[in-house]
Amino acid sequence: MMRQKPPKWADRLLKWYCKPERLEDLQGDLIEYFERNLQTKGPWFAQISYVLEVFYFMRLYAFRKFKPQGTMYSIHLLANYWKTSIRNIARNKLFSTINIVGLGISMSVGIVMIVFLAELLSYDKFHRNGDHIYRLVNTHWDHQQGESRFASTSALAGYKLMDSHSAIRDVVLFRKYFKGIISWQEKSLAINGLYASENFFSLFSFDLLKGDPNTALKNPNSLVITESFAKKMFGEENPLGQMVSIQSQYMDQAVIAGVVADPPLHSHIQFNSLVSFSTFENKVKANDDIASMFHWNNMWMYHVYFRLADEASEGDVQKFLDEMSAEQNEGNEYVKINLGLQKLGDIIPGDIENNSIGPYVSKKLVLTLLLLTGLVLLAASFNYTNLSVARALGRAREVGVRKVLGATKAHIFTQFIFEALILTLLATCLAFCIFYFVRDQWLQMGFFSRNLATLDFQIEYLVPLVAFALIMGTLSGFLPSFLLARTRVLQVLKNKIPARFSSGPGVQIFLIVFQYVLSIAFIIGATISYKQFIYTTTYDLGFATENILTVNLWGNDADLVKKGFSEVPEIGRVSASGILLSTGEQWGEHLKYEDPHDSIIVYLNTVDEHYIDLYDIPLLAGSNFRHTTKDSEVQQVMVNEKLLERFDLGTPTEAVGKRLKVEGNQAVEIVGVIPNIQYATVESETEPFLLKYQNEDYQVIGLKINSPDLPVVIEKLEKAWDNIDPIHPFTAHFYQDRISETYKRYYEQMKMVGFLAFLSIVIAAMGMLGMAVYTTESRMKEVSIRKVLGASAQQLVVLLSSRFIWMILAASLIAVPATYFVFEQMVLRDHVHRITIGLFDLTIGTIIPLFICVIIISWQVRRIARTNPSDTLRDE
Amino acid sequence: MKGTNLGEFEEIVMLTIASLSQQAYSVTICDEIERITGRSVKLGVVHSVLNRLESKGMIGSHLGDPTAERGGRRKRFFEVSNTGKAALIAAKSQRDQLWNSIPDVVFNGLK
Known part of the structure; x- marks a missing residue:
């Protein structure tokens, strides 16, 4: 044993x-x-x-004294490392350039992310009680659409919160979309903002420059304007206490009760003006609208914020909210609304996109960006690792001598990490230049340009930047330093090549394959995104949009504007409508047929009698709207086929003349049936919807332009507009552009992935160049002998490139299925109308790197081919 | 002064060393203390006490000759130094004095 x-x-x-x-x-x-x-x-x-x-036994008396390492690195040693590193960087110009440029480009993306992240994290940090401020959020469940979360809530919930729970202080109610025209003396300006309740200034730390924070938003018809707006409106005069007249939905005059500093950029609550909530409240009371305006289910326009008392716990309040929700939801089987809490700090970046009050960035987007950036950074750092490991042989003898002279492993390790750090530092400088150079390009990407971030580099970002550079340097330099530190003195000094340097170790293959997996995945991703973008923007919507200009009405009378525009000779049909279809806007109303319990939310658009002619919408049955006055008792609607199916209205011809009931039990008559044209965005299926002939609630006008000379027409239109409404700007866009704007997300996604694809290809190609130069140089003799024995240039290309080609193919084996899976299962899954991923999309990612590989190797082989073999082999 | 007074366990260890005369090394000290006092003693504790006593100059130590046991590793034998002896005697005389001054009635019937 x-x-x-x-x-x-x-x-x-x-x-x-x-x-x-x-x-x-x-x-x-x-x-x-x-x-x-x-x-x-x-x-x-x-x-x-x-x-x-x-x-x-691990006690003080038993412990040996560990030599403090610091004293061993004298300043002279560091100076020596510095000198050696600089000389090495200068001597191997190609490799240094490849590394600095590769790291520099990818680190510039890293800097963008650092700044972006720092800005996002600084959102809403200026509120003094920020840690205790919460917002009410709603989870809306409905038997048709399931569950979704909203940043808005009902006014009722806000009221109930106000004096019911001791832990809840300073409740502030907002109502969105205050819009109007403000006039003072001779001057008129368009104004928009929020209705806010009186605690606004005690809850939030927005800086009230003039006025009393306690009463500014207390009385009805009080208006608080921002500093910049005050300057525009009143110039040098003191705005405080001025009476202004306002054309808006809920008031016709107001008194300026305060001037507030412009909200900081990094605030998720943005406004030009604030109107006291009581203004709206009083008007609603006077109109007897309280039941509907403050109904539990009316949760689309209101936001509620409050402060939690220091000693109170979230759990208590949540319990209170749960009870309130349960009570209010009782008896309603179709819609259930549950209240929840959200911390102020969790709003940006956050996870509730619907009905956000201001700018919004999702956590998911931020994480995705960080992940992609991290991958590109890793790819660049792998270049350094790879090239350094490959060339470690050249340094092995230096290490041997150093070790003989008394350097420890730790010394050698430090030396090479130091070298990597110097190189990274140079790369960081380059990255910083690139960052400033392309900052504007970044800002044009949608997620920055929505006034979300400035990408201004603040001095305090230097700390994370330096940390970032150090991490990159250490990461890149770790493996080569580690390998060199392990060099055996006797072996290298006896000219024996250590085994792990001579043949490419597994790690190296792994690193290269990783880079190519990344490149291939990015190329495929960019291709698919591009195709989806083109597909979506050119999808057949079922109605015509060519040469149709859309003009915002800004609350003007539609007939007046239509008349004004019609006088321009180049204009064909003109039609007013509530919204523009297929651009993501949706209006909804409850709709019933015979069964009073079977009601659905139906989408609608309010249109005039020229609508279907302008947009070339075919009628399946029935006729166009008859022109009527506003007061006619039965409204006319056109419905789509989906709606016929939903309510079993029979064939289109049978359906014409039948009556439906909309909100408030008002009857509407079907005058026509249209096909299922694309109401919502292409991402979703067409739902039942109707076109309602209403003669009011128009927001936008569509005009057919029959002239190729656009600038002239637009100028004429602008003149016509200024005659009608001198206050609001003439805002016109082509319908097509509005649609493209809606799908800008794809465009941005494509641009982002495309940019990263380009980066990763550049990085991988540079890495390949470095490896190719190294391979050809170290196999110079072999190649020369082959040449002498009659090998052709092609054979040499095949010989030298076969290893790389195998690696690219291996990478594509990993990348292609992975990317396919990600796009099929995650990115494209929610799209109803989507492209099918084809063979071309999947192979293009492999073909491009292969192509680049062959070009680089051929270039190197030609370089060798031109040298005379006798020069290389002379010494043998 | 800290150095002159002995702790209870220190005293026991020193007495054990003295009683074991030439054979006092950590393991035997441990065993002996266990045998006499009946309490189980951790090797680490004994080591740290020995170390402390040595640094106070109470005991001295030398390495013995290598033997076949313990994988050929030498033992460190301890002996009480003169300072240590003086301290032990001082401690004993303090105690004796105290014992002598106790009236007989106190322990009457217990001895």
Whole structure:
């Protein structure tokens, strides 16, 4: 039987920490005990108690003195490292350039992300009680559409919160979309903002420059304007206390009760003006609209914020909210609304996109961006690792000499990490230049340009930047430093090549394959995104949009504007409508047929009698709207086929003349049936919807332009507009552009992935160039001999490139299925109308790197081919 | 002064060393203390006490000759130094004095 021995690792640990002069007898004692335990208590007990004793001996008296490392790195040594590193960087110009440029480009993306992230994290941090401020959020469940979360809530919830719970302080109610025209003396300006309740200034830390924070938003018809708006409106005069007249939905005059500093950019609540909530409240009371305006289900326009008392817990309030929700939802089987809490700090970046009050960035987007950037950075750092490991042989002798002269492993490791750090530092400088150079390009990407971030580099970002550079340097330099530190002196000084340097180690293959997996995935991703973007923007919507200009009405009378525009001779048909279809806007109303309990939310658009002619919408049955006045009792609607199916209205011809009931039990008559044209965006299926002839609630006008000379027409239109409404700007866009704007997300996604694809290809190509140069140089003799023996240039290309080609193919084996899976299962899954991913999309990602690889290798081979073999082989 | 007074366990260890005369090394000290006092003693504790006493100059130590046991590792034998002896005697005389001054009635019937 083998003799039992104490565990080796415990022995090694003891040896490591113990004073050398103490080690012998300590270890002897332990072994004596071990053997004794072995006989009396068995091997298990002996082993365990040995380990325990080793740990038990870890006491001050037993510890050896560890040499403090710092003193060993004298300034002279560092100076020497500096000199060696600089010389090496200068000597290997190609490799240094590849590394600095590759790292620089990818680190510039890293800097953008650092700044972007820092800005996002600074959102809403200026509120003094920010940690205690919460917002009410709603989870809306409905039997048709399931569950979704909204940043808005009902006014009722806000009221109920106000004086019901002791932990809840300073409740502030908002209502969105205050819009109007403000006039003072001779001047008129368009104004928009929020209705806000009186606690606004005690809850939030927006800076009220003039006025009393306690009463500014208390009385009805009080208006608080921002500093910049005050300057525009009143110039140098004191706005405080001025009476202004306002054309808006809920008031016709107001008194300026305060001037507030412009909201900081990094605030998710943005406004030009604030109107006291009581203005709206009073008007609603006067109109007897309270039941509908403050109904539990009316949760689309209101936002509620409050402060939680210091000693209160979220759980208590949540319990209170749950009870309130349960009470309010009782009896309603179709819609259930549950209240929840959201911390102010969780709003940006956040996870509730619907009905956000201001700018919004999702956590998902931020994480995705960070992940992609991280991958590109990794790819660039792998270049350094790879090239350095490949060239480590050249440094091995230097390391050998250093070791002979007394350098320890730690010294060598530090030296090469130091070198990597210097290189990264140079790359960081380059990255910083690139960052400033392309900052504007970044800002044009949608997620920055929605007034979300400035990408201004603040001095305090230097700390994360330096940390970032250090991490990059250490990451890139770790493996080569580690390998070089392990160099065996005797081997390298005897000219024996250490085995791990000569043949490419597995790690190196892994790194290269990783880079190509990334490149291939990005290329495929960009291709698919591009195709989807083109597909979506050119999708057949079922109605005509060519040469149709859309003009915002800004609340003007539609007939007046239509008349004004019709006088321009180049204009064909003109039609007013509530919204523009297929651009993401949706209006909804409850609709019933015969069964009073079967109601659905139906989408609609309010249109005039020219609508279907202008947009070329075919009629399946029935006729166009008859022109009527506003007061006619039965409204006319056109419905789509989906709606016929939903309510079993029979064939289109049968459906014409039937009556439906909309909100408030008003009857509407079907005058026509249209096909299922694309009401919502192409991302979703067409739902039942109707076109309602209403003669009011128009927001936008569509005009057919029959002239190729656009600038002239637009100028004429602008003149016509200014005659009608001198206050609001003439805002016109082509319908097509509006649609493209809606799908800008795809465009941005495509641009982003495309940019990263380009980056990763550049990085991979540079890495390939470095490796190719290295391979050809180190195989110079072999190639020369082959040439002498009659190998052709093609054969040499095949010889030298076959390894790379295999690696690219291996990478594509990983990348192609992975990307396919990601796009099929995650990105494209929610799209109803989507492209099918084809063979071309999947292969293009492999073909491009292969192509680049062959070009680079051929270039290198031609370089060798031109040298005379006798020059290389002369010494043999 | 800290150095001159002995702790209870220190005293026991020193007395054990003295009683074991030439054979006093950590393991035997441990065993002996266990045998006499009946309480189980951790090797690590004994080591740290020995170390402390040595640094106070109460005991001295030398390495013995290597033997076949303990994997050939030498033992560190301890002996009480003159300072240590003086301290032990001082401690004993303090105690004796105290014992002598106790009236007989106190322990009457217990001895």
